[in-house]
Amino acid sequence: MDPTKAFQDLILALQIFWANQGCAILQPYDMEMGAGTFHPATTLHVLGPEAWNVAFVQPSRRPTDGRYGENPNRLQRFHQFQVIMKPSPDNAQDLCLQSLRAIGLFPEKNDIRFVEDDWESPTLGAAGLGWEVWCNGLEVVQFTYFQQMGGISCNPVSLELTYGLERLSMLLQDKDHFADLQWNISQKGHEEKALTYGDIYLTSEKEFSIFNFEKSNVKMLRKQFEDFEKECESLLLCKLPMPAYEYCVKASHLFNLLDSRGAISVLERAAYIKRIRNLARGCCESWLEKRQESSSKKNKKQGF
Amino acid sequence: MADFLLELLMEEIPSRFQDMASIHLKNKLIKSLQEEKLSFNSLETYITPRRLVAYIQGLPEKKKDIQERRKGPRVDAPEKAIKGFLKSLNLELTDCKQETMQKGVFWVVDVLQKGKPTACILENIIKDILETFSWPKSMRWGNKMGKWIRPLRNMIAIFDGKVLDIEWNGVKSSNKTQGHRILFPNFFKVDSWKSYKDGLQKRQVILNKKDKIERIYKGIEALAKESNTTVYKADRLVNEVAGLVEYPWFLKGTFDKNFLKLPVEALETTMRVHQRYFLLYKAGKPSTSFVVVTNMPTDDKYIENTMREGNEKVLKARLEDASFYWKLDQKTALSEFSLKLKERLFHKELGTMWQKKERLEKLIVCSSLLDYLKENKINKEEAQKAAELCKADLCTGMVAEFPELQGIMGGYYACLEGYSKLISKAISEHYSPTGTEEFCPEKPLSVILSLVDKIDTLLGFFAIELEPTGSKDPFALRRAALGLLRLTLNNGLDFNLKPLLEKAYSLYVDQGLxxxxxxxxxxxxxxTFLSERLRYYFKDKGHNHKVIEGVLAKGSQHSIVRVEADLKAIENFLKTEKGALLLQNYRRVSNILRAKKHKVASNFWQEDKLGEKAEKELLSAVKNFEQEAKEDQTIEQQLDSLTFLQKPIDQFFEDILVNDPDEDKKNxxxxxxxxxxxxxxxxxSFSSLVG
Structure with a gap:
């Protein structure tokens, strides 16, 4: 395994490193979402008092960032590696540096810097303080101490580390275009089986860029947004925060699709974001309420 | 005498908060020590990206003992009372003395109040400072409830060679700290200020920010010199970068010369704001070189190369993005971009940016500005064109990517489309000035476009009652007002603003907003708001606050420019001997009038009752003054004619007793x-000068 030679090895190295720190390695959430932060393992689980240490890859969709596969750095679907540790450990910065070592980025041989970057997600009603971790001027990790999620104050505070895998891999493999990244290393006797990132995703970048910018059905997307918003609300009334949250995530992705199609005027934008935030807030509140109920039941059973 | 060393080691403090944190700590320590009546010889604070440090020299080991005499009950008081007194002080009767006082003989005792050890007091002070330190932004971490700018990880607190006992948010004070995070990760022991300072120096941390800044200037200049280039206006960036590195090293990178086709502001913004690089200039023009200040040594060729190539690659990607938008934007006319302003909100109650643009087009040629346009040879069409296009660049890709280039990009695109230099310049400059020191437009069309934009914003938000309250000013109206004042004063716009403000309001009315x-x-x-901002502006310029009140109390029937002229004239006048004497006279007059007990109705006025020579002379001087005083007199003329009152007033006070027994005379x-x-x-309005 060599994270400086193959994209998949970068993922494996990060998974092994964080598994060794006691994190459960989860799988990507099986829905379109804008970032790892939307994974319920982040959004919902950073709330409440229970310890929660997980890491996972999340394919992330940013329809507006598509460039038909032509821009060397921009993709409409890319991969984030996300680590959540609740409560945030005292050696958080050291762990972050060690993880860079584990993937072949040695702080002793590069200029690693913690540059102020406070993070905010208006659609999730989330906010945190932290840094962009720079390696020779390039942002490689987003480092955040969550202060708020779904409008609810986080207590304890979670640490969120987000690695931009394509960008990081381009740095490690010294490639100028994402498509040239080696996905896996050719193994002896299986040389012809090795693939590049481009082999796997270039066509999809092209097709989805056309879809996102030119062909998506605005009328249908708008209608779906309305439907999903209603669905989320009615599921919240049934006290089913997890299915409700899926509809919130769907609505958020629809908003991104509409946005990349140029179908949302600057005027409407704020209103759409507010609607999604309201859904997210409802889900977070409901989820927290349910957790509290079940934990008090559990306590009763155990005779507390 | 003893010294105190405090080091708070934390995760990286944002650069922009570092200077204020150092000052804030200093002030808080001084205040606390004064409250505790603890003397010291010197107190210094220091700041680096990860540590906030204080060093206090010459503190006493403990507070002074205080002898205090306590008075007890009378000697013949009930035994219970005496016992109570003794018990409260934990003393025997034999410790007390008798003392005769006015009301009899009392038990008294001299008690020695032991001074508390300074160590204890410092422990409390530091705990209190940690609890109450005011960061502009702060956060919680882990399970802790305390708030700090970023997680606090370690604390040195040594007084008189011993570690103090302080614990805050899970961090216990000790005598150990860390040097440069990567180069010297191991904690080392500290026993004195000297060992602390030397220890950091050995471990690549510069404690004194001034030294670090000096080093940064030298380092950049040395690299610039190699290629005969220079850096421009780098002060702010140097200060920011000094807050990003524990120790500065330098490397020079280059970029493709094709990127020089980009507007220089776009290059600068990419380098300075996004990457914190120093762009080097050759003969006043950007070169293809830049300097990076690193937090890692550059003496190893291999490492230097890795770092250089990394930084060059990042810059290349960013500049490619900028070039993409720069070229793309040029395919669309500004007037076409402008149409998209219909989708862009100015404020939800104040309509779209398109509506703002429409108001500006009307406001810039409204009747109260026609004279100004004429005087400065600006034709109406030109003014309207500038107003029509000034907001269009908000819809360009370039401004979406670099919001700080609003206006500037519009200026470039207007120029490329062949609009006049005047119009392009006005679009480019109409957001200025953005602060007290920042550039203020001087070209008449720029001045007037900027002015109407600010007036429109002010009137709009005041009309919907969203004016600033307390420290909250979400729509930057104070900045808009300051801009308006600076534009007016710097360029001598000597006309009454009121009709212009009214017109701005009525334009909102016409749009039904x-x-x-x-x-x-x-x-x-x-x-009232403008007058308040004007007061603030004058104070900031160091004017005498009494004179400011004087000219502001008079109000500005004319123009702000006149108000400033009056202010300066009065200040200069009061500095002369004549002025000082006159002010003295006025003070006497107003003191007497204030002291009189009853009100004198004006129908008591009988000129013939004033029979004394000094009275008559004063009266005729006042009449003279009144006749001469005319509306169109300059302030200097008015002050000059007032000086003729000085001698008659002096004479009057010398010869006349105002409080004459004769009621008529007195009145x-x-x-x-x-x-x-x-x-x-x-x-x-002399009254405010003596107030």
Missing amino acids: VKKGNIETCMKKVQ NRFLLLAKVQRAFDKNL
Whole structure:
């Protein structure tokens, strides 16, 4: 395994490193979402008092960032590696540096810097303080101490580390275009089986860029947004925060699709974001309420 | 005597908060020590990206003991009372003495109040400072409830060679700290200020920010010199970078010369704001070289190369993005971009940016500005064109990517489309000035476009009652007002702003956005606000606050430019001997009038009751003054004619006793003095000068 030679090895190295720190390695959430932060393992689980240490890859969709596969750095679907540790450990910065070592980025041989970057997600009603971790001027990790999620104050505070895998891999493999990244290393006797990132995703970048910018059905997307918003609300009334949250995530992705199609005027934008935030807030509140109920039941059973 | 060393080691403090944190710690320590009546010889604070440090020299080991005499009950008081007294001090009767006082003989005792050890006091002070330190932004971490700028990880607190016992948010004070995070990760022991300072120096941390800044200037200049280039206006960036590195090293990178086709502001923004690089200039123009200040040594060739190539690659990607938008934007006319302003909100109650643009087009050629346009040879069409296009660049890709280039990009695109230099410049400059020190437009069209934009913003938000409150000013109206004042004063716009403000309001009314009926209230509020900002502006410029109050109390029937002229004239006048004497006279007059017990009705006025020579002379001087005083007199002329009152007033006070037993005489003398006072106050509001 060599994270400086193959994209998949970068993922494996990060998974092994964080598994060794006691994190459960989860799988990507099986829905379109804008970032790892939307994974319920982040959004919902950073709330409440229970310890929660997980890491996972999340394919992330940013329809507006598509460039038909032509821009060397921009993709409409890319991969984030996300680590959540609740409560945030005292050696958080050291762990972050060690993880860079584990993937072949040695702080002793590069200029690693913690540059102020406070993070905010208006659609999730989330906010945190932290840094962009720079390696020779390039942002490689987003480092955040969550202060708020779904409008609810986080207590304890979670640490969120987000690695931009394509960008990081381009740095490690010294490639100028994402498509040239080696996905896996050719193994002896299986040389012809090795693939590049481009082999796997270039066509999809092209097709989805056309879809996102030119062909998506605005009328249908708008209608779906309305439907999903209603669905989320009615599921919240049934006290089913997890299915409700899926509809919130769907609505958020629809908003991104509409946005990349140029179908949302600057005027409407704020209103759409507010609607999604309201859904997210409802889900977070409901989820927290349910957790509290079940934990008090559990306590009763155990005779507390 | 003993020294105190405090080091708070934390995760990286944002650069922009570092200077204020160092000052804040210093002030808090001084205040706390003063409250505790602890003396010291010197107190310094220091800041690096990860540590906030204080060093206090010459503290006493403990507070002084204080002898205190306590008075007990009378000797013949009930035994219970005496016992109670002794018990409260934990003493025997034999410790006490008897003392005879006015009300009898009492038990007294001298008690020695032991001074607390300084160590204890410092422990409390530091705990309190940690608890109450005011960061502009702060956060919680882990399970801790305390708030700090970023997680606090370690604390040195050594007084008189011993570690103090302080614990805050899970961090216990010790005598160990860390040097440069990567180069010297191991904690080392500290026992004195000297071992601390030397220890950091050895471990690549510069404690004194001034030294670090100096080193950064030298390092950049040395690299610039190699290629015959220079850096421009780098002060702010140097300060920011000094807050990003524990120790500065330098490397020089280059980029493709094709990127020089980009507007210089786009290059600068990419380098300075996004990457914190120093762009090097050759003969006043950007070169293809830049300097990076690193937090890692550059002496190893291999490492230097890795770092250089990394930084060059990042810059290349960013500049490619900028070039993409720069070229793309040029395919669309500004007037076409402008149409998209219909989708862009100015404020939800104040309509779209398109509507703002439409108001500006009208406001810039409204009747109260026609003279100004004429005087400065600006034709109406040109002014309207500038207003029509000034907001269009908000819809370009370049401004979406680099919001700080708003206006500037519009200027470039206008120029490329062949609009006149005047128009392009006006679009480019119309957001300026953005602060007290920042560039203020001087070209007449730029000045007037910027002015109407700010007036439109002010009137709009005041009309919907979203004016600033306390420290909250979400729409930056104070900045808009300051901009308006600077534009007016720097360029001598000597006209009354009121009609212009009213016109701005009525344009909102025409668009159906605000109610017509509220104009009076709104105008009043805006004028009070502007006058308040003007007061603030004058104070900031170091003017005498009494004179400021004087000219502001008089109000600005004319123009702000006149107000400033008056202010300066009065200040200069009061500095002269004549002025000082006159002020003294006025003070006497107003003191007497203030001291009089009853009100004298003006119908008591009988000129013939004033029989004394000094009275008559003063009266005729006042009459003279009143006749001469005319509306169009300059402030200098008015002040000059006031000086003719000085001698008669002096004479009057020398010869005349105002409080004459004859009621008639007395009342008329009061009335005469009141006339004098009115003369002074007529145009100059002397009353505030003596207030």
